[in-house]
Amino acid sequence: MTNRPHTLSPGRRTVLRGSLLASAAMTLPAVSGAPAFARSGRPSAEWGVQVGDVTASTALVWVRADRAARMLVETSATESFRRSRLWHGPLIGAGTDFTGTTALHGLPAGEQIHYRVILADPDDPRRTGRPVYGTFRTAPASRRAGARFLWSGDIAGQGWGINPDLGGYTVYEEMRDLDPDFFLCSGDSIYADGVIEPAVTLPDGRTWRNVTTEEKAKVAETLDEYRGNFRYNLLDANVREFNAQVPSIVQWDDHEVRNNWYPGQILDDVRYTEKDVDVLAARSVRAYREYLPVATLRTAPGEGRMHRVVRHGPLLDVFVLDMRSFRNANSPDRQADDATGILGAEQLRWLKGELSRSRAVWKVIAADMPLGLVVPDGATNFEAVAQGDPGAPLGRELQIAELLRYIKHRRITGTVWLTADVHHTSAQHYLPERAAFKDFAPFWEFVSGPLAAGAFPASALDGTFGPDRVFVEAPTRSNLSPLEMPPLFGEVDIDGASGEMTVRLRQQGGRILFTKVLQPGLTGQ
Template sequence: MSHRPPFPGRRSVLRGSLAASAALAVPAAAGAAPAFALSGRPEAGWGVQAGDVTTDSGLVWVRSDRPARMIVETSATESFRNARRWHGPLLGPGTDFTGTTRLRGLPPGEQIHYRVLLADPDDPRRTGEPVPGTFRTAPVRRRDGVRFLWSGDLAGQGWGINPDRGGYRIYDAMAALDPDFFLCSGDNIYADGPISATAALPDGSTWRNVTTEEKSKVAETLAEFRGNFRYNLLDDNLRRFNAQVPSIVQWDDHEVRNNWYPGEVIAATDTRYTEKSVDVLAARANRAFGEYFPVSTLRPGAREGRVHRVVRHGPLLDVFVLDMRTYRNANTPGTQTTDTQGILGEEQLRWLKRELSRSRAVWKVIAADMPLGLVVPDTTEGQKNIEAVAQGDPGAPLGRELQIAELLRYIKHRRITGTVWLTADVHHTSAQHYLPERAAFTDFEPFWEFVSGPLNAGAFPASALDGTFGPERVFVKAPTASNVSPAGGYQFFGEVDIDGGSGDLTVRLREQDGTVLFTKVLRPGRVGQ
């Protein structure tokens, strides 16, 4: 493997970042969220994040405890000698005191050390304690290789930050692999999943959660959605990880509500919600999502203002981030024989085709927030509909399968090579190989789909396979019971390692402690793998 070794200065950066954040916290009663004490200067108790990093740019995020001017300093070393200064936005209540600063003109393939200072708007000389972070820019030389991780589903089914277990420990296992970035495949929060102080476990013991007011009910107001994103940042492990590893983030249903689709109206029988318009909830959730993650297309003033995008990571890799929520049609049994809107919408499908055709990267990772060949039912409020793509009929494409068939046909006939599908959503880990010789629809080239997650949520049995595109489940690890807590295991993340010399792409499916469960090596240009 030609990937460079872990950068030696990262661990000390993490220690400094954690110390800066921890210094702001006031000890709280067991189970309660830590409070943040207001000092005489602006402080950043929620840590820092970097995102959507390319060969020469990246976004840096922070949240202040009061109005402040965001300032970012970057350097090639931890000493910050000859630092470059970037003046960011004024942070205020309009963005819940969050903000991002785009760094441009960075050297490719290099470790970038940064620190965020928050300055008093009325007296720029008064700044809070700087909060450090680091990331690597994407390489321009193929031989440098790329390593990244992916997973999804955080704080779901009532399983939140458990101080008895040390919080979200999976992030420390991921950080130990020193990835170039982390792809979060959706369900970053569970806006529809309140967090209680305790929950009973099957062995008679008790699971304890850190709790907050915003997580005590389903999210409806903008303040409640913002509070859901803040909740996860109370975890030390996640803040350390964010300071070390940049992210590429997409969303799925639980950022809003389970199995949501545009135009949906919540039934009167669901008394948890006073706001019944899912479109209203989705708009508030989208705003909070853009405030709490460094996403290039959702920055204030960004022209595109959308979740789907391409993040190019040098000559070896392009990541195509899909949005399988915003443009989908209503969930139905999925038996219609024509379906132009599908799960992506017509405009996003045209965008994806165009960008795949333009890509010159060796590997084209399609980051899907939902799986293709796994049947995901939607039984919300007693319905018998389909939530994802596959609808359980192994015959010719129907419903949303028609749109995916069109995309797979396009990839084949345009001779687009190196496509790999990554997803989460189903709360287990698996590897599926799709082959036309096994399929009802045959006009496509073989490809792989890899599933990982959850990060910290309930685990569920393996989903049924739909034979329309000929999937074979080569590996799966899943519980036999539903909603197994993180204390019962079955928490997963995946790793992708692209060798700079051979171009081989190695996928490893890992457990929460980093143990490798399954490995698959894919070679560039090979059909069928």
């Protein structure tokens, strides 16, 4: 529905792939172990490039070197780089695990930007490695171009990692073919608590094989182990090629640290020698800063926040929530008063203010957990917002009720909730006439994933906010491998002329499972 082609031209795709192959000597190992890099006298970037949090005029470019190096970025309007602009990036070394990010600014809106990253010897700037190429589109200044993006989450979970027999994470190749403006990763970008075994026997007797690494042989506790978890997915050529073409907006959830964690938690888990989850979270967030091009995480050492707004032209603002760092402890969640909730008081104030200030036609609220789906944590506690009581709001529901009431009374239109987390895909319509709490305007919530993890049965619904699950695709048993249930992702396409938003729930193999068209400025659709 957007007013531009959905894919790159064959020539552009060929050049990009050729550049990636020429600049990356990394190959998937046959069975296990990290790739063996051929070290020369010049720095190299076998882990590819990434771009994140792209706006109409800014972007962040990421790279990892094989040694200390000066990061340089060239940008151009053409693939020939005849007229280019040079950006001097940081000196990258062991302190950041040889990763670096360069901020670009003053970019032209709504244009295809070609870039290449060059790594220079810090002692001899003339000694440079082979450039690594990429491309991305800046957000448009006008609505005519429309907007289109993909979202999903849950990568390398439940023991299902990079399978060399299948060619790795081939779903990334399918998503790359759609050539979206960006990819929204809705959390669980790694599974730091998930061990990857060399082989897993499936119920039908087939064998699933995994690429394995030392850091994925146990749960992550040290900084180096968390770094190794972020490196793991970059072993896959499909991921690296996707990253070189499609910018990302990445949020985090629990598995970046440990399943179902919350601040202040002391672990009762024999796999961990470090029991203080706050210590683990600090190590994880440092690795997260190092390995992802996320603007708000690079304010200063030890500072920064996850929640932010990424503005994508007049049609779209993406409100990236952090439902992990400020939450209260998981509990039965039936308290009648709860000022902390799942967002924390400060983040709730921030979200209200940013929603009020937004002039975008569509306001996508990127939540790392669903609202009306019941996600248990053990026998009596709950992990997300809903706790299975369909009556008046209790516990964390009180904070969401306050937010929904605010959206209604401030007449904020165009809010759509996107999430992942529950390892199946579904569409829920929330309507006050069906709800115990009625002081809100109707809205939609769409769930997608997993992208490369185990699939699980559909979660139960909680009636407090009146959800009607109009579509669901989920298995009947737990932890199906990607061989048994192909990966799931979502697509959002906003038409520049009409402002219509089309949401498609997709499955690898080209299947469109469900489609919903939403009209701008309307409620109760």
